[in-house]
Amino acid sequence: VTSERPAPVTTAVVVAVGDELLSGAGVNRNAAWLGTRLGELGVEVVRGFVVGDDVDVITSTLREAARLADLVVVTGGLGPTADDRTRDALAALLGGALTHDEHVEEWIRDWYAERGREVTDRVLVQAQVPTGATALRNPVGTAPGLQAEVGNALVVCVPGVPAEMRGILEDHVLPEVARRSAGPVAIAVLRTTLTPESVVAAMLADIEAAATADGVRVAYLPSPAQVAVRFVAPPGVGGSSDAPTTAPAEQRLAPYVDAAVAVLGDLVAVHGPGTLADEVVLTARRAGATVAVAESLTGGSVLAALTEGAGASKAVLGGVVAYATDLKAALLDVDPDLLAREGAVHPEVAAQMATGVRARSGATYGAAVTGVAGPDPQDGRPPGVVHVAVAGPDGVIVHSPVLRGDRERIRVQAVVHTLELLRRALLGLAPPPA
């Protein structure tokens, strides 16, 4: 059916294909990216399916998915090997035939030629396209995407490799989805630190109730030592149909977000989609400051988080991982008598590590963290005892939380405490309560 006004897309189902996702050998990260990107366009993901490399199961799942939503996105099972069955399942759904597509063969030959490699017959299997489906060029690999109408749903199949999935969807599918959606939703995220979810939720109870009554959804998303509060306002299109804007939805969101910021005060570490580490880098850049970090129990995780983003080199100089006690003296000038007397897990050791990394690196601020990740005690201190310090132009502050959980959880929380103390120091705020 050709129509001037294509069917609207407001709901989606995501189908992940691959034995490895069922057996636990892989984690389905694509679903989170799809939920986020589709949500931004005003399309709600209403169901997810995970199926193995079985053509009958994939076929029946696609049929059910096409009944449940306007858009079905299938990830995985499009490669050249024998266990890639999505192509056959889509063909089964469309009548059973596969046609050799010369354009796709040309894309594959180009891709190999650019890399000076030879095309094999096996790879050319990917040029078989189900009759009734359209091939979508893959900007970063050889397996093309496949797109077809099934019933009232648009079914799009993309490879499971994240970069290939994203590339095909961004190039070919999401622009079309955006045109057919009710318009973008508005999303605001406030990220709080070092405060239990129940406390944050209690502080926002009245605002949440008012927002919900107004159609603005509020969700609490806890992770170790952090709670993200997410506000979502429904689509409200402004601007022209060629250039819709999120302005009306954002206007609807603003009073609730502003009220939450007022109530939470400096518990809000990040106002926006970025991570706490991104915020520390931004805050340092705004202040014209540089930072360096000395780590013990976190073993480099604080610095790894700070350098994840592309802008890090403007503010982050680096630092020292003094995992062994001796290195705290050798690389950070911590007093060896103090280490001999108190061991490595002590507030004064954290303070001297911070001062030491600041002096040796020449950074404006030096942060440091020492403590016991476990499972065994260290120097007589049990797992969870942690000391964080920041040395800056105005002196040294120390923060000593006691953390719960296993080794991994203690390390993750210690990273958050270090980043948060550094953020507060950069802004001249008091340290958090221990």
Next chain:
Amino acid sequence: VTSERPAPVTTAVVVAVGDELLSGAGVNRNAAWLGTRLGELGVEVVRGFVVGDDVDVITSTLREAARLADLVVVTGGLGPTADDRTRDALAALLGGALTHDEHVEEWIRDWYAERGREVTDRVLVQAQVPTGATALRNPVGTAPGLQAEVGNALVVCVPGVPAEMRGILEDHVLPEVARRSAGPVAIAVLRTTLTPESVVAAMLADIEAAATADGVRVAYLPSPAQVAVRFVAPPGVGGSSDAPTTAPAEQRLAPYVDAAVAVLGDLVAVHGPGTLADEVVLTARRAGATVAVAESLTGGSVLAALTEGAGASKAVLGGVVAYATDLKAALLDVDPDLLAREGAVHPEVAAQMATGVRARSGATYGAAVTGVAGPDPQDGRPPGVVHVAVAGPDGVIVHSPVLRGDRERIRVQAVVHTLELLRRALLGLAPPPA
């Protein structure tokens, strides 16, 4: 029906409940843990569902799941807040009623009393148990698990918090599942590095064909710069029924694994379930050696990986993150003239970083990595240019791969290259081809 011989459990379906899993605000990591643990017990996960916080959808999904498999594990939706709907869905499936369970109330009161906190009415909602279901005590939180027979399936609902999910299943459910499964499967994993999946698969083609014909499944699981090859042999119970062993399945696996090891040679970096970083730590401990690392573009990720496991402090001393060029001279004694002349991305810079971190830390081996993660070029070098070096008792070796992909992918691959060069140096093996 009471029976001396409970129904066997050989298949499972996993249902994840939570709006945040559909909207992209959360990643479903529980599914991977469940697939792995159930697989070890000989239970195959045949399907996964992800549903939002909607009681009708949860109910109909549980009904379908109970038809598809012997065991249904539901994660999430058991907490005390209004969007926790799994309890009501299970009740709907069992006839609709909820009964206040005094044991559960006692567990909750104990949990709060131990922490000196007061029990609220809201929290006691969790003592409502669907009539016909059994509550399972939560060893690390307040929301109990729920277990019931639905048709021929055993349905188990657990909280979505990973530690609570794991605790309830390990304490109450998996021992029962192990008794009712056909017996444990045997699993072997070989982890190769720096070799494309297609090359590894071609080398193992004959072995894979023979194994498959014998009922042993072979899977290739690629991640950046690594391919894990996994062999799974079906259950073959030995020993007594009280103490089954995996011996028969392991005997069946062994010839294929041995043949693969022989063909792959020193491409196999890890033989077992651990990570490459675990293997480096183990190799160093066996050699009685200590290691230190100097990092630039990876920003601390190599050291964070090495210190993830509990045994790290026996071999890993720490190191230096010299993200800014100046720190390579100040903290690692790299020649300032070399840095001025060649910039920070140069094989000789990597060599001097490795030598510097070894000398300053006193470690037996010093590893180093410098390069361009992108998105922008640095010192005239494009993203992907990387130099890795290891300095040890026998001198310095340098390895200079050119990596493809975005910033994150280049950083992850650079970590693998650094760990692999270090592993090879510890074993006296030649560096990999660039």
